[in-house]
Each structure stands twice: as structure tokens, then as C-alpha cells.
Amino acid sequence: MPPSSRRTFLRTSLAAGALAGAGHTLFGRQPRRTATDLVTLGRSNVRVTRLAFGTGSFSGQVQRDLGQEGFTRLVRYAYDHGIRFYETAESYGQMHQMLGVALQGIPRDSYQLMSKVTTRGGIDPQAKFDELRRAARTEYFDIMLLHWQHTADWPDESRRWADAISEAQQRRIIVGRGASVHGLPALRAMPGDDWLQVAMIRMNHNGTRMDAEDYATGGRGNVAEVVEHVKQVRREGMGVVSMKLIGEGTFNHADRQAAMRFAFRNAGVDAVTVGYKNTAEIDEALQNINIALA
Numbered sequence: 001m002p003p004s005s006r007r008t009f010l011r012t013s014l015a016a017g018a019l020a021g022a023g024h025t026l027f028g029r030q031p032r033r034t035a036t037d038l039v040t041l042g043r044s045n046v047r048v049t050r051l052a053f054g055t056g057s058f059s060g061q062v063q064r065d066l067g068q069e070g071f072t073r074l075v076r077y078a079y080d081h082g083i084r085f086y087e088t089a090e091s092y093g094q095m096h097q098m099l100g101v102a103l104q105g106i107p108r109d110s111y112q113l114m115s116k117v118t119t120r121g122g123i124d125p126q127a128k129f130d131e132l133r134r135a136a137r138t139e140y141f142d143i144m145l146l147h148w149q150h151t152a153d154w155p156d157e158s159r160r161w162a163d164a165i166s167e168a169q170q171r172r173i174i175v176g177r178g179a180s181v182h183g184l185p186a187l188r189a190m191p192g193d194d195w196l197q198v199a200m201i202r203m204n205h206n207g208t209r210m211d212a213e214d215y216a217t218g219g220r221g222n223v224a225e226v227v228e229h230v231k232q233v234r235r236e237g238m239g240v241v242s243m244k245l246i247g248e249g250t251f252n253h254a255d256r257q258a259a260m261r262f263a264f265r266n267a268g269v270d271a272v273t274v275g276y277k278n279t280a281e282i283d284e285a286l287q288n289i290n291i292a293l294a
Contacts, residue, residue: 032293032294033050033293034050034082034289034290034293035049035050035051035082035083035285035286035289035290035293036049036050036051036081036082036083036084036286037049037050038084039270039271040239040270041143041176041197041198041239041240041241041270041271042197042198042234042237042238042239042240042270043197043237043238043239044143044175044176044177044178044197044198044239045175045176046112046142046143046175046176046198046239047112048084048085048112048114048142048241048270048271049082049083049084049085049112049271050264050270050271050272050289050293051083051085051271051272051273051274051285051286051289052083052085052086052087052114052241052271052272052273052274053075053078053083053085053086053087053273053274053276053282054087054243054273054274054275054276055086055087055088055089055092055095055098055099055275056087056088056089056092056095056275057249057275057276057277058248058249059091059092059093060088060092060093060094060095061093062275062277063092063095063098063275063276063277064093064094064095064098065277066277068098068101068102071098071102072098072101072102074102074276074277074278074279074282075099075102075103076102077279077282078276078282079106079111081282081283081286082286083282083286084110084111084112085111085112085114085271085273086099086103086111086112086113086114087113087114087115087116087241087273088113088114088115088116088136089115089116089117089118089147090115090116090117090118090128090132090147091116091118091147091148096115096132096135096136097135097136099113099136100135100136100137100138101137103137104137108138108139112142112143113136113138113141113142113143114141114142114143114144114145114241115132115136115141115143115144115145116144116145116146116147116148116180116200117129117132117144117145117146117147117161117165118147118148119146119147119149119157119158119160119161125160125161125164125165125168126164126167126168126171129141129144129164129168129173129174130173133173139173140172140173140174140175141173141174141175142175142176143174143175143176143177143178143198144165144168144174144176144177144178145177145178145179145180145198145200146158146161146162146165146178146179146180147179147180148180148182149179149180149181149182149186149189150181150182150183150185150186150215151183151185151186152185152186152188152189153189154179154181154186154189155189155193155195158179162177162195165177166195176197176198176239177195177196177197177198178196178197178198178199178200178238178239179196179198179199179200180199180200180201180243181199181200181201181211182202182211182215182216183211183212183213183214183215183216184211184212184213184215184221184222184225184226185213185215186211186215187201187211187225187226187229188229190229190233190238191229191232191233191236192236196233196238197238197239198238198239198240198241199230199233199238199239199240199241200240200241200242200243201226201229201230201240201241201242201243201269202221202226202242202243202244203226203227203230203242203243203244203245203259203262203263203267203269203272204223204244204245204247204251204255204259204262204263205223205255205258205259205261205262205266206220206223206247206255206258206259207220207221207222207223208220208221208244208247208248208250208251209221209244209247209248209250210222210223210226210244211225211226226267227266227267230242230267230268230269231267231268234268234270239270239271240267240268240269240270240271241269241270241271241272241273242263242267242269242271242272242273243272243273245259245260245263245272245273245274245285246259246274247259253284256284256285256288257288257291257292260272260285260288260289260291260292261288261291261292263292264289264292264293265292272289
């Protein structure tokens, strides 16, 4: 081949190769999604990683048993591997304090913190929010949820606390708001609730520890109805964070993979939270979501 023809051939080949590589974007092929991508939780506008670091395994007992040093190492490992979403609750014992210590020194704007408040009577909500902020060593919570809403009339029963969260948003100590529900009667009250920005809903592929008519059922939940409500609230602009992705510790590896695949592919949740006791569990959760999103 003459030199001039060879140069023309090379230029044409390189241009064709570059166009083929760009075609993934030019013609609609989306970049690969991962567990550590930031996603927006509906109309809360709070951006979180798809995978959260949960601190409520058996109400936090699993995490407390690690001790502060072991727990801090685990939190830092998660952060170093791209998890920037941490969740806890008032009812998880000392977990606000332990999480506050573990996150000390990390730039506050580099991670998101979600808490859940118990909606009982005889408590000043604003004082409770301030107490939780001091315990967690944070000026604000990115998301505050009404915890363990388990009756059909919870929007009315917990209105005082919902109003208090809205007031705390005006104080700029809470950014996004929502609720976590247990049981189908409570879940059915979520669609159509204009106050909600974030919905925390139990989710896996076979209904283990999921919602049924009785919130405390020991049997299987109604997976089809739960998925229907997840899709409905997402259409209404709510962000959905799901729990029970490892069946409260009962799932084997195949089921854990299947649960993640179902949550993201079938139910279409935005993010999930998992509790950990060692780094291998963090690695596996990251891998399982990446596989589910592939």
C-alpha cells in the first residue's frame, strides 16, 4: 500500500474507532451505573449513594457489639469504598453517638446522614431533634423520617411530629423528610401524601420480613402489593429507600443477590440500606448492587 494510501487508511480507521466509542453516549447507551453513584431522592433533592451504611441490625446490637474502635474502622472502610449515605434511628440504642464519633474529621458535606425519630407523646420534638444532633455531632440531618409508622391512620396520629419536622426544615437543621412504614395498612397511606418526600419501605424478592396485613407478621409479606406502592409513590415524586435486603440476616448469598436484583430491576427503588458487621459484607453488598445494575 502506498504511504499516502496508508495514511488515509489510518486516519479513517482512527476516526471510525473514536466514533464507535462515542456511540455509547451519542446513540443513547448510558454510562454503567454503580452502587456508589449519587442519586436524588425524589422531591427531597437530597443526593445519596445507592447503597447506605445501616446501623440497625437487630436494633443496632450487631453494630454495638463491634465496639467503638471496630465500628469506626467499618464506617471508614465504607466511606473509603464510596458509600456516603449513613442511616440510624433514635431507637437504635447508642448508634447516634457511635456514628458521630466514627464520622468525626470527615467533611460533613461529603456524606449524607439519615435519622428516624420515634413519634411518641409527651416529648418536645424540637428538643429531640437537637438532642439527636448533639449525639451524632452534626449540625443537621440530611433526612429525618417518622419511624415505625404501622397503622392506617399514622398520617393523622403523627401529624404533630410531621409538622415539627417541617419546622425543623425551616430552622435548616433537617433537609429532607419522610417516613418508614411497617405493614400494608400503613404502606397504603403513603400514596397521595403530599408531605412525604422520602419513603422507607421493606423490600426483597420473596417477602421475608416484608409488609402484610399484620405489620408484625412472622410469615411472608405481599411482594406484589408492596412493589405496586413503591412504583406509585415514585411516580408521585417521592424517593424510595428500601430495607430488609438480606432478610434480616436470614438470606444466603444467592438470595442476597436476588434481593438486590429485584429491588432495583423490578421494584425500581432509589437506594437500599444494609447493616454490616465486617468488611466482607460491605464488599459483597457493593458487588451485589453492581451486578443488579449491570
